[in-house]
Amino acid sequence: NAGVMQNPRHLVRRRGQEARLRCSPMKGHSHVYWYRQLPEEGLKFMVYLQKENIIDESGMPKERFSAEFPKEGPSILRIQQVVRGDSAAYFCASSPELGGDQPQHFGDGTRLSIL
Amino acid sequence: AQSVAQPEDQVNVAEGNPLTVKCTYSVSGNPYLFWYVQYPNRGLQFLLKYITGDNLVKGSYGFEAEFNKSQTSFHLKKPSALVSDSALYFCAVRDGGYSTLTFGKGTMLLVSP
Numbered sequence A: 001n002a003g004v005m006q007n008p009r010h011l012v013r014r015r016g017q018e019a020r021l022r023c024s025p026m027k028g029h030s031h032v033y034w035y036r037q038l039p040e041e042g043l044k045f046m047v048y049l050q051k052e053n054i055i056d057e058s059g060m061p062k063e064r065f066s067a068e069f070p071k072e073g074p075s076i077l078r079i080q081q082v083v084r085g086d087s088a089a090y091f092c093a094s095s096p097e098l099g100g101d102q103p104q105h106f107g108d109g110t111r112l113s114i115l
Numbered sequence B: 001a002q003s004v005a006q007p008e009d010q011v012n013v014a015e016g017n018p019l020t021v022k023c024t025y026s027v028s029g030n031p032y033l034f035w036y037v038q039y040p041n042r043g044l045q046f047l048l049k050y051i052t053g054d055n056l057v058k059g060s061y062g063f064e065a066e067f068n069k070s071q072t073s074f075h076l077k078k079p080s081a082l083v084s085d086s087a088l089y090f091c092a093v094r095d096g097g098y099s100t101l102t103f104g105k106g107t108m109l110l111v112s113p
Helices: none
Strands: A005-007 A010-013 A019-024 A029-038 A042-050 A053-056 A065-068 A075-079 A088-096 A110-114 B003-005 B010-014 B019-021 B024-026 B031-038 B044-050 B056-058 B064-068 B073-078 B087-095 B107-112
Touching: A005 A088, A010 A019, A019 A088, A019 A110, A029 A075, A042 A065, A042 A075, A075 A088, B003 B087, B010 B019, B019 B107, B024 B073, B024 B087, B031 B064, B031 B073, B044 B056, B044 B064, B073 B087
Parallel strands: A010 A110, B010 B107
Antiparallel strands: A005 A019, A019 A075, A029 A042, A029 A088, A042 A053, A065 A075, A088 A110, B003 B024, B019 B073, B031 B044, B031 B087, B056 B064, B064 B073, B087 B107
8 A cells, every 4th residue: 555655756946947746645545735844843734635625725825836636646736936945845645534533644755956 | 723842852862761752732622642753854654643542642663652631741752762763753733623733843862872
């Protein structure tokens, strides 16, 4: 049973380019969460999605960032016109339908570097 | 609003000694509490959780945690540390009726031989 798969593991972009980060949840999981990790700051919640719906995007910057979880295919976190401050590790997690007391399972992350 | 505090940036312990990594939380409803471990260049791995019931929770790799409602704490413990336990540990909380997790800043555990 494959875990949460994220790709790419490392992504390098120049300022002003777009970054697309992909996440395939664990089999049977329909809830996806995106987090950003900066050194010394821990993990910050960005967005919570179910299939075709954004449930909570309270942690996501209002500009340049967007997320989707289509009916078919992986969840995508998109960052447009990247800036140096976007450099971070981005983690995706998933949980099963029931949610609640079920732990979130994490992927190994995408390390985004902005030149 | 929910929040988590991990007061120690780093904990140092000698192999074979007991270890404790501290966590306190704040939620308005019933707390669902979790501990995760992160090794370098990896994602977070689930260790254990407290939802309800016995205050002492046992998890993976010999770790356990004690829920203390009056002190709003959920400290992670292990009776005998291993060098391989050296990693970054995160405490997380979720308000019972809410689905997103709030994480602490993490505590680096260093176990010396």
